[in-house]
Amino acid sequence: MVKHIILWTLKETDADKKAEILANMKEHLEGLAGKVPGLLEVHVRTNPLASSNAEVMLDTTLENEEMLKGYQKHPAHVEVANTYVRPYTDVRMCMDYEV
Template identity: 60%
Template structure:
């Protein structure tokens, strides 16, 4: 099993815009479950953020294997979500991939 964790910081925008963007990211990425081979679980954390946080939201996903993660990164449905709902609104991205 492989974990794929992403932390994003959003670009400067109003609080209401941030909430809308976070909801779109959550809906888009969580909607990939059952569509991408090898994707076991996917959750986007958008609420409950404490003041000590340095990121705005987190992706917590699990894959059957490292190969499945590589395929996910270029899967057309994932690329479409990333290009339309994530990349235009994020200022920074941190990634941690590891085997469990």
């Protein structure tokens, strides 16, 4: 299995808009479960402690590295990323590893 972890910080916005952005990211990213082959688990965390320097974490588990490559190009993932993530994020960090 492969873990695919993403950390983001958001672009500056007011508190109400930020709450809406975070809710949409969580709903739509977690909604990819069952739509993308090989995607076994997907969890989005939007409640970091004050000691954190990221605002959102995507924690996914995929069957293998080949499925990760397919996930990254899958139309459902691309649509969610382009609509609910990329327009609102400033910094992105990624770590993929085998488990």
